[in-house]
Amino acid sequence: MTTSPSTQASPSRQGRRAASEAPADTIAVSAEGLRCAYGSFEAVRGIDLSIRNGEFFALLGTNGAGKTTTMEALEGHRRASSGSVSVLGGDPYSDRASIRPRLGIMLQEAGFADDLTVEETCRLWLRLSSAHPRTGSQAEVIASGLEVLDLAAKATTRVKMLSGGQRRRLDLLLATANEPDLLFLDEPTTGLDPESRERTWELVRGLNDAGTTVVLTTHYLEEAESYADRLAIMHDGRIAVEGTLPEVLRREPSVISFEVDASVDVLQLGGVGLSPDFTPTPAMTRVTVPSLDLQQDLWRVLSWAEGDGVRLDRLSASEASLAAVFRRVSLGDTA
Amino acid sequence: MTTLAEAHSTPRGPSAAGRITSIALMELRIIFRNKTVLLGAVLMPIAMAVYFFYFGAEQMVGPSATAVMAGLTLMIVALLGVYLTATTTIATRREELFLKRLRSGESSDTVIWLGMLAPIVALVAGQLAIIAVGFGVAGMDAPARPLVVLGAVLGFLALCATAGMLTSIYTPSAAAAQITTLPFLAVVIGTFFWTAFDDGFEAVSRLTPGGALQNLLMAGWGATELDLTVAGAAAALLAWIALPYLAAAKRFRWEKR
Numbered sequence: 391m392t393t394s395p396s397t398q399a400s401p402s403r404q405g406r407r408a409a410s411e412a413p414a415d416t417i418a419v420s421a422e423g424l425r426c427a428y429g430s431f432e433a434v435r436g437i438d439l440s441i442r443n444g445e446f447f448a449l450l451g452t453n454g455a456g457k458t459t460t461m462e463a464l465e466g467h468r469r470a471s472s473g474s475v476s477v478l479g480g481d482p483y484s485d486r487a488s489i490r491p492r493l494g495i496m497l498q499e500a501g502f503a504d505d506l507t508v509e510e511t512c513r514l515w516l517r518l519s520s521a522h523p524r525t526g527s528q529a530e531v532i533a534s535g536l537e538v539l540d541l542a543a544k545a546t547t548r549v550k551m552l553s554g555g556q557r558r559r560l561d562l563l564l565a566t567a568n569e570p571d572l573l574f575l576d577e578p579t580t581g582l583d584p585e586s587r588e589r590t591w592e593l594v595r596g597l598n599d600a601g602t603t604v605v606l607t608t609h610y611l612e613e614a615e616s617y618a619d620r621l622a623i624m625h626d627g628r629i630a631v632e633g634t635l636p637e638v639l640r641r642e643p644s645v646i647s648f649e650v651d652a653s654v655d656v657l658q659l660g661g662v663g664l665s666p667d668f669t670p671t672p673a674m675t676r677v678t679v680p681s682l683d684l685q686q687d688l689w690r691v692l693s694w695a696e697g698d699g700v701r702l703d704r705l706s707a708s709e710a711s712l713a714a715v716f717r718r719v720s721l722g723d724t725a
Numbered sequence: 726m727t728t729l730a731e732a733h734s735t736p737r738g739p740s741a742a743g744r745i746t747s748i749a750l751m752e753l754r755i756i757f758r759n760k761t762v763l764l765g766a767v768l769m770p771i772a773m774a775v776y777f778f779y780f781g782a783e784q785m786v787g788p789s790a791t792a793v794m795a796g797l798t799l800m801i802v803a804l805l806g807v808y809l810t811a812t813t814t815i816a817t818r819r820e821e822l823f824l825k826r827l828r829s830g831e832s833s834d835t836v837i838w839l840g841m842l843a844p845i846v847a848l849v850a851g852q853l854a855i856i857a858v859g860f861g862v863a864g865m866d867a868p869a870r871p872l873v874v875l876g877a878v879l880g881f882l883a884l885c886a887t888a889g890m891l892t893s894i895y896t897p898s899a900a901a902a903q904i905t906t907l908p909f910l911a912v913v914i915g916t917f918f919w920t921a922f923d924d925g926f927e928a929v930s931r932l933t934p935g936g937a938l939q940n941l942l943m944a945g946w947g948a949t950e951l952d953l954t955v956a957g958a959a960a961a962l963l964a965w966i967a968l969p970y971l972a973a974a975k976r977f978r979w980e981k982r
Contacts, residue, residue, distance in 0.1 A: 520738025
């Protein structure tokens with residue numbers, strides 16, 4: 391499946407992209423036929439992907455779907471078994487020296503030298519980076535960053551004394567230290583409390599607003615819904631669904647559900663063009679109607695009920711959700 | 726928005742030497758903060774060398790005996806101080822996922838390796854310098870060809886470092902290093918003594934890691950001539966530095982299994 395960027399960008403995104411140094415219509419990340427294997431096990435089974443400069447792209451999927459392996463191939467940590475990958479115009483594995491200064495990488499799992507303090511860790515990272523403070527000394531820059539992620543009080547604490555959430559925030563701090571052109575975030579908010587998550591997204595959105603391309607994996611679907619321009623859902627090493635949120639949801643049926651008296655013949659709904667699923671009990675029948683046109687199908691249900699004098703209890707109509715798409719994909723249904 | 730580095734990427738970043746220095750200084754800082762590591766890396770090798778000196782000095786008369794004494798001391802200090810520490814350090818950093826962290830940055834693989842190993846080698850080189858002064862003060866003969874000895878020492882330190890890199894690949898944790906380092910320790914010490922025997926296999930024994938070192942030290946203290954045999958030993962030592970490095974570079978693991 392070839393997944394090209396959507397040709398339409400939302401107004402807010404256009405505003406963000408204006409700030410980017412790279413033209414918005416150029417490609418930051420692309421993969422064609424990407425495959426990655428661990429011995430005989432193929433974790434990624436042929437992915438085509440294209441992410442534009444300035445875009446916020448979310449890669450979703452169940453555990454073991456191949457997200458992290460895909461991310462590591464895009465980051466240059468892992469050589470693809472076959473297929474091609476291009477990141478900021480180069481091969482992330484073989485052109486690491488030229489590409490890495492423009493990347494920020496927050497790995498799903500990466501450690502620290504536990505006997506260094508938070509401040510020493512930041513200082514070491516900046517010394518290894520091509521980033522040069524735009525304003526102020528390195529010490530001021532570190533102090534400012536620690537403040538933003540609420541780590542200032544921990545500056546002189548050894549990393550081994552930090553909590554999981556604090557380590558994750560330090561992780562983010564290092565990934566964003568060089569104000570990267572392209573930021574990879576692999577489950578950045580896992581284990582964070584709500585306030586820390588908010589701070590994390592404030593920082594990431596700020597970078598994205600300034601033109602940084604963001605590639606995110608997360609298990610929090612609401613984060614993808616809130617921040618991503620486009621998203622893809624992986625299953626079993628392949629991209630099963632991809633597009634903007636409206637595009638993805640358009641393919642997922644909404645659901646109308648209600649209960650009727652057990653004596654009602656719900657199969658009559660077939661006569662008005664609906665395909666109900668129903669669960670009979672001695673007292674009543676629970677009915678769910680999948681719908682690709684919620685307004686029209688709801689109208690049909692109500693007309694049928696009124697025409698036949700049927701009482702609809704516990705009537706509800708819910709639009710398609712990313713969670714529903716995700717559940718369907720995780721069951722292996724990619725239709 | 727404020728970020729850690731209200732920073733701006735420029736084409737000119739720190740040099741490779743600058744990055745190596747930064748990583749090396751970090752490693753030194755960690756070594757000096759960890760009393761157990763400090764004890765293992767600094768005090769133990771010196772203590773063992775002093776032990777050897779006091780109990781073996783009276784038998785070390787003449788160039789051959791001096792070269793053997795120097796070789797034994799070098800082996801113990803370098804094997805414990807560089808080989809064992811390098812294996813343990815790399816395994817620990819891998820276990821902590823710090824190697825993976827470093828590799829997610831801009832530094833090349835070689836820079837990271839050199840940064841990790843340089844302080845370990847430098848520390849031991851410093852220890853050896855102090856021990857050499859101590860030996861001199863105690864009346865041990867100075868080498869007749871100091872440059873050969875210097876080359877042998879530096880070469881052996883490099884060999885211990887690259888062998889540590891290689892061994893770390895098969896070392897899942899710092900504790901496991903107590904086991905995984907044994908084969909190399911046995912090979913080096915065994916082959917060092919093997920060269921002392923006139924068993925008809927000298928052409929082979931001098932090509933081994935310990936044998937190459939022994940031959941170079943013998944030549945360095947003037948116990949043997951500086952001939953093609955010594956050149957062969959030097960080439961063998963270089964090969965023993967390069968082979969583990971190439972193998973490690975090819976198979977190196979940046980994260981735990």
